[in-house]
Amino acid sequence: MTVLSVRDVHLAFAGVKAIDGVSFDVGVGELFAIIGPNGAGKTSIFNVLSGIYRPQSGTVTFLGEDLIGLKPHRIAARGMARTFQNVELFAGLTVLDNLMLGRHQHTRYGPLAAMAWLGRARRAELAARAAVEEIIDFLELEQWRKQVVGLLPYGVQKRVELGRALAMEPKLLLLDEPVAGMNLEETEDTARYILDIRQELGLPMILVEHDMGLVMDLADRILAVDFGVPLATGAPEEIRRDPEVIRAYLGEAS
Numbered sequence: 001m002t003v004l005s006v007r008d009v010h011l012a013f014a015g016v017k018a019i020d021g022v023s024f025d026v027g028v029g030e031l032f033a034i035i036g037p038n039g040a041g042k043t044s045i046f047n048v049l050s051g052i053y054r055p056q057s058g059t060v061t062f063l064g065e066d067l068i069g070l071k072p073h074r075i076a077a078r079g080m081a082r083t084f085q086n087v088e089l090f091a092g093l094t095v096l097d098n099l100m101l102g103r104h105q106h107t108r109y110g111p112l113a114a115m116a117w118l119g120r121a122r123r124a125e126l127a128a129r130a131a132v133e134e135i136i137d138f139l140e141l142e143q144w145r146k147q148v149v150g151l152l153p154y155g156v157q158k159r160v161e162l163g164r165a166l167a168m169e170p171k172l173l174l175l176d177e178p179v180a181g182m183n184l185e186e187t188e189d190t191a192r193y194i195l196d197i198r199q200e201l202g203l204p205m206i207l208v209e210h211d212m213g214l215v216m217d218l219a220d221r222i223l224a225v226d227f228g229v230p231l232a233t234g235a236p237e238e239i240r241r242d243p244e245v246i247r248a249y250l251g252e253a254s
């Protein structure tokens, strides 16, 4: 079954083609990666998926529903969660509060409804708290749970961001350069958490990442893009051997 289906998406900014005819599918439980040199259009693809950019043409179908034209918060509410290249958390709040805020995307009660339906709201709050505690456990964040996020090491902040995305109980997770700026140990930890998310939660993910070793190790399938144009889609071994990809991307890195 297909979770996400992207067909022939085109996006241009004042004549610059950021995405030029990109199509791909992400299946249930699949870890799909998008690679390409700087400026290739990877972040633009994420911005189209999450509703920040509206493409000039093409379709994006998520769990059978057309997403084009929906606002980012509506897409998030349908189950698409995202982490960002730079940590985007509430730096002055604790780990626990940041995760609770992620979870509250889920809560159906506004403040007034919460007063009117106190019992139900309270039960929802308790359920939210339990779900967040599970995530803290899963990502081994116990020792920092009451600490202010802005003061934590960078690698831990990125993990909290991952936790906040999980707290939304997503059906698809977009990871935008999850190991950028990390040292080797933090990178290995993150790779392990990503694998755990796939194995234990069965959550499909799309990974944009410059760390080629990580992508080749983790991804089930890879889409390579250059100047917005799709070069190849396939298993890591196929992508590693693809002459176009070698020329455009791997060749450049070596």
Ligand SMILES: Nc1ncnc2c1ncn2[C@@H]1O[C@H](COP(=O)(O)OP(=O)(O)OP(=O)(O)O)[C@@H](O)[C@H]1O
Pocket: 013, 016, 017, 018, 036, 037, 038, 039, 040, 041, 042, 043, 044, 045
């Ligand atoms: N809001 C925007 N306005 C104008 N041009 C943009 C905008 N967003 C992206 N672009 C252009 O679209 C192209 C693709 O950029 P994008 O950020 O998607 O690439 P990328 O593959 O994510 O790059 P990187 O690996 O450096 O993050 C670039 O030429 C970029 O300058």
